[in-house]
Amino acid sequence: MVDFFCGAGGFSLGFKQLGFDIVYAVDNWNPAVETYRLNNPNTKVERADAIVLAPERIPEADVVIGGPPCTEFSGSKLGGGGNIQKGMALVYRFFHFVQRLRPRWWVMENVPRLLHSLPPALPLKNLGICQEGLFDIPKVAVLNAADFGVPQKRARVFLGKYPDPVRSHSEKGVTELDGTTYESWIPMRRALDAFPSPLGRPEQGRLVRDPLYDLDVDEGELRDHFGRECVLTEEDAMKNRRQKMEHPYYGKMRFPDDVDRPARTVMATQIKPSREMMVIQESVDGSTLFRRPTVRECATLQGYPIDYAFVGGSLSTRYRLVGNSVPVGLSRAIAAAIMQEALSSVGV
Numbered sequence: 001m002v003d004f005f006c007g008a009g010g011f012s013l014g015f016k017q018l019g020f021d022i023v024y025a026v027d028n029w030n031p032a033v034e035t036y037r038l039n040n041p042n043t044k045v046e047r048a049d050a051i052v053l054a055p056e057r058i059p060e061a062d063v064v065i066g067g068p069p070c071t072e073f074s075g076s077k078l079g080g081g082g083n084i085q086k087g088m089a090l091v092y093r094f095f096h097f098v099q100r101l102r103p104r105w106w107v108m109e110n111v112p113r114l115l116h117s118l119p120p121a122l123p124l125k126n127l128g129i130c131q132e133g134l135f136d137i138p139k140v141a142v143l144n145a146a147d148f149g150v151p152q153k154r155a156r157v158f159l160g161k162y163p164d165p166v167r168s169h170s171e172k173g174v175t176e177l178d179g180t181t182y183e184s185w186i187p188m189r190r191a192l193d194a195f196p197s198p199l200g201r202p203e204q205g206r207l208v209r210d211p212l213y214d215l216d217v218d219e220g221e222l223r224d225h226f227g228r229e230c231v232l233t234e235e236d237a238m239k240n241r242r243q244k245m246e247h248p249y250y251g252k253m254r255f256p257d258d259v260d261r262p263a264r265t266v267m268a269t270q271i272k273p274s275r276e277m278m279v280i281q282e283s284v285d286g287s288t289l290f291r292r293p294t295v296r297e298c299a300t301l302q303g304y305p306i307d308y309a310f311v312g313g314s315l316s317t318r319y320r321l322v323g324n325s326v327p328v329g330l331s332r333a334i335a336a337a338i339m340q341e342a343l344s345s346v347g348v
């Protein structure tokens with residue numbers, strides 16, 4: 001399997017958990033490459049610009065996945081500096097790799113807004129391939145991570161050639177007429193309650209139980225959680241409350257966030273107050289404060305196990321690595337569907 005624009009490795013991880021062998025991954029951003037390498041020591045990971053990367057360098061693979069950067073298509077950028085052409089160049093480059101490598105399955109993740117920029121037919125010539133014909137995209141599906149057991153509502157489009165992943169959760173949790181049962185969406189609280197307060201001191205010998213995996217980590221070993229950086233100043237909290245509750249033309253949003261629902265989409269930027277920023281309320285010594293979820297809490301909201309390491313000098317780099325990721329539970333569901341199809345094609 002090959003992962004283009006591998007980032008911190010969320011998309012890969014779902015496949016790896018099911019036993020897929022990831023032979024090659026590429027990204028052009030140092031923190032992503034270092035994070036991916038650290039967590040995937042058996043994968044060849046290259047730091048390279050996908051635009052100039054020669055397809056001949058890439059090993060053969062049955063599965064090709066990739067999440068080209070989506071910032072250029074995101075809603076907030078469209079009013080301002082979003083460069084759709086630049087974003088499309090990377091999407092087309094991914095299609096170019098798919099056409100050249102001809103994997104049996106391929107999956108590309110992006111924001112649903114990408115679909116506004118995608119032409120109904122895509123001549124191979126537009127992908128830099130000197131051949132007549134059109135590029136084939138057999139499936140386009142918008143999937144919500146919450147439907148796959150991730151404690152976050154995150155709708156993303158998945159284009160490619162892959163079987164439908166099986167949903168395990170629904171908003172209320174129901175049993176359909178055909179007997180299919182769905183569990184209720186996992187609330188944000190389930191993820192947050194697993195962690196000690198980031199404002200306390202880590203206690204060596206006390207264990208943190210991963211809310212999503214059969215895994216314990218000593219508090220003293222828990223990374224990216226403890227410290228006061230997550231606390232909002234009073235001024236930032238007030239500003240954020242106004243942005244969410246008194247905006248002149250956008251609708252009202254909850255302040256602080258409702259922890260009894262799945263988290264809102266975990267964004268790559270969490271530092272500056274914005275409507276997208278998640279804010280939770282915490283009581284400390286009888287007084288109330290507002291804070292953002294820690295990098296570790298955001299990682300759990302993205303479905304990473306609590307021992308996954310993120311390499312990045314600054315706090316904003318680590319929030320970005322996490323916020324950019326494909327939620328692991330969702331990628332695992334896609335991987336499971338592909339695995340199932342592979343096994344049934346050989347009669348298992």
Ligand SMILES: C[S@@+](CC[C@H](N)C(=O)[O-])C[C@H]1O[C@@H](n2cnc3c(N)ncnc32)[C@H](O)[C@@H]1O
Nearest residue numbers: 005007008009010011028029049050067325326
């Ligand atoms: C949305 S993130 C991918 C996240 C990843 N799929 C995951 O699940 O963790 C997009 C990645 O594309 C990388 N990127 C942006 N431009 C690139 C380029 N020209 N060549 C290679 N990688 C690039 C960014 O550094 C970023 O890590």
